[in-house]
Amino acid sequence: MFVLTIDQAASRTSPDRIPELLELLRPVRTVLPWERSVGDEAQGVLADPADVVDATLLCIRAGGWYVGIGIGGVEEPLPPSPREGRGSAFIAARTAVDRAKRTGDRAPLAVEGPDGRADVAAEAEGVLALLGRHVLGRSEAEWRILDLLQPGERGTQTAVARTLGISPQAVSKAAARAAWHEERAVRNAAARLLAWTDRQG
Structure with missing residues (x-):
């Protein structure tokens, strides 16, 4: 099982962003729902490592969040709230x-x-950190293009170009600069490492 604890950066000098975070993460599937845990933190319990990757990168893109991913056991029966977990x-x-x-x-x-699996957890962290570096480095113009692309769908670059009124070549270059195609493969690698760490726990 995966527990994500997400803490707001600079919370003492900035407005409360937890409601914004909960709305951002609402589409991500959970076993126990996203909730404010204490003060400027939120927490959720997830079963699917791909959802862990999605939630983590959403937080990195939004900026201003520290993301802690814990892998291990969760006592059953599951409580109604992560705060009681x-x-x-x-x-x-x-x-x-x-x-x-x-x-x-x-x-x-x-x-x-878990104890004894620190090596695999460190590998998962390293892959996620590399993904995070790409996410942090993207411009708003690149995100306007990337948000419209659909992985594995033929003709998507032409459709995006038509929607935005730019050339297909501009879409292709933006995707290449942002390492968008590589990200799709690396997301899967990160999820597999997280799953492996969980299975070995």
Whole structure:
């Protein structure tokens, strides 16, 4: 199981953004719903590693969030709220979000897994950090294009070009600059590493 603890950066000097975060993450599937946990933090419990990747990169793109990903056990029966949850995944998520605050110029995320699987958790964190670097480096103009692209769909670049009134070549160049095609493959790699860490727990 995966627990995400997400902490707002600079919360003492900026408005409360937790409602904005909960709305951002609402489409991401959970086992226990996204909720404010304490103060400037939110938490969710997820089962699918691909959803963990989606939630993490949404937070990185939005900016101003520290993301801690904890992998491990969650005590059953599951409570109605993450705030009442117990288990090693919750402890790991707390450790991870605290470490995410110390990543410096790197994407502000961290992954903590079960004892004995720190190597795989570190690999998952490294792949997510690389993805985060690309996400952080994209311009608004690139995002306008990328948000309209559909992976694996023929003719999508032409359709996007028509929608935005630009050339297909401009769409292709933007996707290449942003490493969009590579991201699709690397997202799968990150999800597999997260799943492997979970299975070995």
